[in-house]
Amino acid sequence: MEYFPIFMRLTGEPCLLVGGGEVAVRKARLLLSAGARLTVVAPDLVPELTELAARGEISHVAACFAPQQVGGQRLVVAATNLREVNRLVSQTAQAQGIPVNVVDDPELSSYITPAIVDRSPLVIAISTGGGVPVLARLMRARLESLIPAGFGRLARFASRFRDRVKQRFTDVEQRRAFWESVLEGPLAERVMNGDESTAESELLQRLAAGDSTPAGAVYLVGAGPGNPDLLTFRALRLMQQADVVLYDSLVAPELLELVRRDAERIFVGKQRANHSMAQEDINRLMLRLAQQGRRVLRLKGGDPFTFGRGGEEIELLAQQHIPFEVVPGITSASGAAAYAGIPLTHRDHAQSVVFVTGHKKDGSIQLDWPALTRPDQTVVVYMGLAMAAEICAAFIAHGKPADTPAAVVHSATTERQRTLVGTLQTLPAQLAASGIGSPALIIVGEVVSLSSRLGWFRRVEDAAVTIGQDS
Structure with missing residues (x-):
């Protein structure tokens, strides 16, 4: 050295x-x-x-x-x-x-x-002995992305209780176990989220009880539309410290590679008419695992609260007083539109955007068609691929012009992305000929016409008719 x-x-x-x-x-x-x-x-x-x-x-x-x-x-x-x-x-x-x-x-x-990562009072110094300062700065940049800004708040919080913890746990191993359970559990997440008063109350209760066992918690994490680069820092950190991961069919394989290697992985995916696990069973499984003191990561494609049934999944946890946190992700509509070159809003084409699901709980597509067929609006249909022909026909039947631009974006933001661009009239036939399956979104509106000029990520398969001109 x-x-x-x-x-x-x-x-x-x-x-x-x-x-x-x-x-x-x-x-x-x-x-x-x-x-x-x-x-x-x-x-x-x-x-x-x-x-x-x-x-x-x-x-x-x-x-x-x-x-x-x-x-x-x-x-x-x-x-x-x-x-x-x-x-x-x-x-x-x-x-x-x-x-x-x-x-x-x-x-x-x-x-x-040295190059410094400052999360005061937590400070990390990186040095190459002055020989390659650029390498030290590159290492700092990597660490900056992995270490949450809230770690400084957590360090200050923990230091306030250092002496009390030392008095309560005279045995070094017990003291270490206590701090590990605190700094890697839901209490630490509360502190980093700014809820220090609740965290302090919980810590004092655990101190009084001499409790050094890990506390269970559930984290509903939005994995985004598929590209690992679009994960939030917080999502990545929770993925790397979870004990068990419940993931669905919309989570890209590349994302699972970022989960902690020794974490237990349980597939709970649901597809149309083919549920590997009923929603009620998923809810009970999360509850049981958390009650065992495990950190449970519920990894969901897109955003947990945008057609992800996240609200349903946390209701039982709230009733049973299980700590939970919801980490938002980039919803699939935003990812698909951005990578397909389709701005969801545009001053010349769309002043509003509406997200709808392609079918209700009973499988019907009884949507608010008068609202969905308004002019100057973009409509994004989730989970509508199986009913794409019926959906396009319903748009037309409720007054939307048949030549309204429409697109399907498959496996958005990943290297498997495919984009079909056509109209409400032509899209069903294009889709049938393409062999495209889930996951995919349908986007309807004049903004789709911009895809031929603004799309950049993967091949755009245009309709036979010309829709690429500004209307």
């Missing part, structure tokens, strides 16, 4: 920054965020540093560097574009035993500044 990692307290401590350019600005931000009492030495300052000096947040010495300026400093940074000046700053500081960093020059530095 070439460099010994260390964290230094700088709150209220005098620090010196030599240089007034853009590089110095970045270092000034870091030092100020650590609470340093900062003096900047430079004949001229860039605007941001000038503003900081005007507000009294830094002290400005409008002069060239002089060795006597180093005396009494806790930390020194050289950020000029003159190596001879930087060398003099380094030699002066090191002669007095003061840590000094010369930006982008490890040879002149007694310490180096």
Whole structure:
């Protein structure tokens, strides 16, 4: 290990920054965020540093560097574009035993500044010993995407109870088990969501009972339309810490690869007239698993509350006082439209958008057709593929022009995506000839005509008739 990692307290401590350019600005931000009492030495300052000096947040010495300026400093940074000046700053500081960093020059530095992931008081430092700073920044970017912003709040919350937990659990292993159950369970999620009062009440109850067993919880997570890159950070984190995963047929295989390797996986998919597990059984299974102290991930395609029956699934949990959280996902309509080049709204074509399901609980398609056939509107039909011919005919029968552009988007946002573009009149025959099956959405409205110009992701199969012109 070439460099010994260390964290230094700088709150209220005098620090010196030599240089007034853009590089110095970045270092000034870091030092100020650590609470340093900062003096900047430079004949001229860039605007941001000038503003900081005007507000009294830094002290400005409008002069060239002089060795006597180093005396009494806790930390020194050289950020000029003159190596001879930087060398003099380094030699002066090191002669007095003061840590000094010369930006982008490890040879002149007694310490180096790492790439930082800041979730204060949780701080992660990444270093390549000054040799490949770009690699350190790339690693930081990856960690930034994996570590929620709420971890800082969680760290502050937990530190408040450190002494009480130590008194309650004198055995180290019991104490470790308690903290693991807290920091990886629903209590931690409450804290990160900003509900610290409820979390505090639960923690104190567990402390009083001496309870260090894991607490069960259910997370309804929207997996989005299929492309793993469209997952939210929160969805990905919960997928990687779940004990058991209940997933449906709309969850793409690529998404399951992101689930924790040792998590139990249970398929609970439902397709039209072919339910592997009834909804009531799914609800009871989630309840039973959570009551066993397991973290249950209910992974659902699209968004849990957009035709995902998420509301039904959490009703029983709420009645039984099981902690749960709903993590929204990109609903399939948004994903399909975006990747097919079909804007759901457009100033020239559609001032509103309506989402409907292609069939009701009893299998009928008795929809509010007068509302769905209004002009200047986009209609997205979920779960309507099996009844596509009937749906298109119903649109026409209720007054929608037969040449209204319509599309089917299959396996949206994935490499398997196919887009059929036609009209209400032609789409059923195109669909029958294509062999396309579920999952797929139907989009009806003038905005579909834009697909030939705006579609980019996968092949667009146009109808024989020309609908690509603006109407």
